[in-house]
Amino acid sequence: MLHRYNLPVALEAKLSHTAAIILQAIHAGHGYGFSVMEMTGLPSGTVYPAMRRLERDSLIRSSWESQSIADAGQRPPRKYYKLTRSGKATLEASHKRYPLLARLIPSPEAENA
Amino acid sequence: MTPAHWLGSAPLHLAILRTAAWLVPGPQRSEWFAEWRAELWYVERSPAVFCLGAFRDAFWLRRNSPTPNACHTFGLESPSRCILFLAVLAAVSMFLAFRLPLARDMILPSPYGDARNLAMISAEGRSGGQIPTVPIEQFQSLANRMQHRFTGLAFYRPMQTRVQTAELSVGLASANLFDVLQIPVSSLAPGPGGRQPAGQPATRLILSRAAWRKYFDADPGIVGRVLEVGGQPAVVAGVIPANSWRLPGRMDAWLLQDEAHLAALPPRTEGFVLGRIRTSVTQPQPDARWRLSVPAEQGGYDRFECSSLAYGNAGMAYLSTIFVSLLLLSITTPLALGEYPANRHSPTGAIGLRRWIFLAIKLVLILPIACCGTLDLAAITSMNFQPHGLLVGLILAWRWALIDQRQRCPVCLRLLSNPTRIGGPSHMFLEWYGTELICARGHGLLYVPEIPTSCCSMQRWQYLDPSWGSLFS
Numbered sequence: 001m002l003h004r005y006n007l008p009v010a011l012e013a014k015l016s017h018t019a020a021i022i023l024q025a026i027h028a029g030h031g032y033g034f035s036v037m038e039m040t041g042l043p044s045g046t047v048y049p050a051m052r053r054l055e056r057d058s059l060i061r062s063s064w065e066s067q068s069i070a071d072a073g074q075r076p077p078r079k080y081y082k083l084t085r086s087g088k089a090t091l092e093a094s095h096k097r098y099p100l101l102a103r104l105i106p107s108p109e110a111e112n113a
Numbered sequence: 114m115t116p117a118h119w120l121g122s123a124p125l126h127l128a129i130l131r132t133a134a135w136l137v138p139g140p141q142r143s144e145w146f147a148e149w150r151a152e153l154w155y156v157e158r159s160p161a162v163f164c165l166g167a168f169r170d171a172f173w174l175r176r177n178s179p180t181p182n183a184c185h186t187f188g189l190e191s192p193s194r195c196i197l198f199l200a201v202l203a204a205v206s207m208f209l210a211f212r213l214p215l216a217r218d219m220i221l222p223s224p225y226g227d228a229r230n231l232a233m234i235s236a237e238g239r240s241g242g243q244i245p246t247v248p249i250e251q252f253q254s255l256a257n258r259m260q261h262r263f264t265g266l267a268f269y270r271p272m273q274t275r276v277q278t279a280e281l282s283v284g285l286a287s288a289n290l291f292d293v294l295q296i297p298v299s300s301l302a303p304g305p306g307g308r309q310p311a312g313q314p315a316t317r318l319i320l321s322r323a324a325w326r327k328y329f330d331a332d333p334g335i336v337g338r339v340l341e342v343g344g345q346p347a348v349v350a351g352v353i354p355a356n357s358w359r360l361p362g363r364m365d366a367w368l369l370q371d372e373a374h375l376a377a378l379p380p381r382t383e384g385f386v387l388g389r390i391r392t393s394v395t396q397p398q399p400d401a402r403w404r405l406s407v408p409a410e411q412g413g414y415d416r417f418e419c420s421s422l423a424y425g426n427a428g429m430a431y432l433s434t435i436f437v438s439l440l441l442l443s444i445t446t447p448l449a450l451g452e453y454p455a456n457r458h459s460p461t462g463a464i465g466l467r468r469w470i471f472l473a474i475k476l477v478l479i480l481p482i483a484c485c486g487t488l489d490l491a492a493i494t495s496m497n498f499q500p501h502g503l504l505v506g507l508i509l510a511w512r513w514a515l516i517d518q519r520q521r522c523p524v525c526l527r528l529l530s531n532p533t534r535i536g537g538p539s540h541m542f543l544e545w546y547g548t549e550l551i552c553a554r555g556h557g558l559l560y561v562p563e564i565p566t567s568c569c570s571m572q573r574w575q576y577l578d579p580s581w582g583s584l585f586s
Contacts, residue, residue, distance in 0.1 A: 032152070033148070033152050034152045034155045034156060043162070043166055044152075044162075044163045044164075044165075044166025044167070044170070045165065045166030045167075045168070045169035045170065046166070046169075047166075048149075048166065048167075048169075048170040049169055049170050049173035052170065052173055052174060052177070053173075056177065075151075075154055075155075076147075076150060076151040076154050077147075077151060078151050078152075079147075079148045079151065
């Protein structure tokens with residue numbers, strides 16, 4: 001829907017707990033929907049719409065893997081998701097809001113540290 | 114195929130995804146479907162549940178699509194497509210209502226003679242199901258002790274057994290079953306090869322018309338022929354008319370046995386019991402239920418529940434539900450369709466009439482959809498929720514018809530598009546605020562106030578003069 005009169009609003013992105021978990025899961029390397037579902041225990045009807053919202057807000061971006069890789073694995077090609085720069089910034093802000101998030105789903109950097 | 118196998122079948126999962134894909138706006142559909150299908154490939158546990166989540170995703174995409182109005186219209190922008198869609202839905206609902214056995218039974222009149230005096234007798238607390246509940250020893254006790262209330266009591270028990278070479282669903286029944294039901298059994302003329310032998314077996318077999326056609330090629334000489342039923346000989350005594358069996362248990366045939374044969378069954382063998390009430394006894398109301406206690410052989414009482422096989426006046430019940438739904442509609446939604454002020458660009462009488470005819474057609478088509486759709490759902494789920502389901506369904510359908518009508522251009526009857534938010538609550542004292550919609554063909558604008566105020570109490574239409582036409586051509 002169009003808005004004829006728009007008032008200035010705060011641009012600070014505040015994620016819901018579910019969206020933050022999904023963002024953290026993608027950051028931790030669970031790059032496709034079913035993997036995020038398995039990691040978080042959230043149902044498909046929650047994970048996929050949440051990923052669409054995150055992608056719409058430019059916090060993640062998606063790309064299809066090449067057909068040759070999928071053919072080599074004898075499976076259909078997957079759509080992978082990655083965090084954008086603003087996604088990483090938002091996730092860092094979310095860690096302050098949800099301190100247990102990083103411990104719940106540790107990212108590769110945290111594991112290597 | 115068991116329900117578990119059915120839920121686990123890949124074609125079902127793809128069908129669910131394809132159905133959900135129709136909700137996704139066209140430009141995104143193929144990529145969306147490819148992603149879900151690729152994801153499904155990895156799912157091992159509860160794939161059907163996984164696929165159902167696709168609907169939520171598809172609805173989200175539809176709501177957030179940049180395509181104007183994609184989330185609401187479902188391709189029904191054009192009035193002719195809308196009417197066609199409703200007509201198809203009505204036709205499918207009515208077709209299913211006459212095809213689904215349980216739904217058809219509720220529509221067609223009872224096939225049983227004097228159904229007001231017929232009652233189904235079940236064990237207390239177990240009535241209304243498809244499982245036999247009365248042990249044969251209790252049936253015999255009923256038959257002996259309840260002659261003052263029933264002119265006849267009949268027993269039957271469904272079982273799967275082999276008739277000649279085919280596996281049929283056969284009802285092991287007392288000999289008076291069809292006399293109690295007052296179903297005319299057509300004794301077709303015995304054919305040349307179907308003469309009854311002198312030593313004819315006492316057990317009689319009655320065939321359903323469907324089984325007679327399917328397994329015996331509608332052989333007119335079937336009556337009198339001796340068939341092997343579960344290893345025992347039985348003579349075919351007749352064929353019952355189509356659609357005349359509406360009692361629990363799907364039957365292809367009935368094996369009528371005398372009392373001696375029934376008495377030989379184990380005493381705890383459970384079956385269904387039917388009773389024909391004496392006319393001297395107070396007649397039950399249609400759809401009535403009552404309790405019955407019979408002194409048991411071992412002392413105490415056997416307790417039963419009786420339910421009348423006569424249906425209430427379905428027509429009156431439906432009419433009253435429609436009336437109540439119309440009353441409730443005025444509580445749940447405003448009935449006014451908006452202000453359409455007359456001006457020199459206003460539609461002629463014929464165009465205004467066309468708008469009302471369109472609304473009337475929608476309302477008329479909603480009736481069979483709601484009535485037959487409720488019957489279909491009740492038949493599919495085997496649940497008795499017709500009155501409440503019909504009431505809720507009708508209110509929702511009437512509401513949709515009114516909302517849809519309000520969102521259409523009064524000239525071309527197409528759904529309005531490009532909703533635009535105007536103003537905010539703080540503007541209320543200065544000017545109206547709400548949503549503005551536009552006719553894509555340039556016939557006018559619709560102003561829908563967020564809150565009714567004295568200056569703008571309901572939605573208002575503004576006709577655009579022909580000079581705007583160049584913008585929309």
